[in-house]
Amino acid sequence: MSSNSSLKKIETRKPAKSATVRGTAMAVFSGGMALIDTSEGKSAAIKRVKRDEQTSSLIKKVGAALERPGVSRKTVFPPGSNTSFVYAVDPNDPTILIRRTAQGKRERGRLIHGHFEPLPAK
Incomplete structure (x- = not known):
């Protein structure tokens, strides 16, 4: 995914310094x-x-x-919810996902063929 060949450059004009809006x-x-x-x-x-x-x-x-960054745990795992896991990208390494459970357990891993594979513990 480090290749930028799929990205296209879009020609744009210079951004406006100001705009007039009534309201x-x-x-x-x-x-x-x-x-x-x-x-x-x-x-x-x-x-x-x-x-x-x-x-x-x-x-x-x-x-x-x-x-404020983040979302409250109550929002992600409401009472009576069937949500098992929440995934986030590791801020230090974007190739790693962090999987969290409703109980607070955190696992680092990768998505391989559509399945989360935990990394070995350090």
Whole structure:
């Protein structure tokens, strides 16, 4: 997979330094990313929602969640779930997978012919 022969170069113009957008800034995240509501409010019927379910508060929660790396164990292994394993790429060696169980056991290994093969213990 170290070969770049399958990658194609895409010709692009220089990126724009700025853009003009009309709307309401709903949330601003790090790196200059912003979520802007460009609707004028005429297309959908107005419906009352709780303050913590409004777009502005939900977007802030999503932004805060995306700033933190990882996913909680409860999300991956909810109670009564049949999920047995979760796989992740080893950050130090992308050729190695890490398999985790709901009980917290971790194994390092490789995917060989579609099956996880654990590496021998060091």
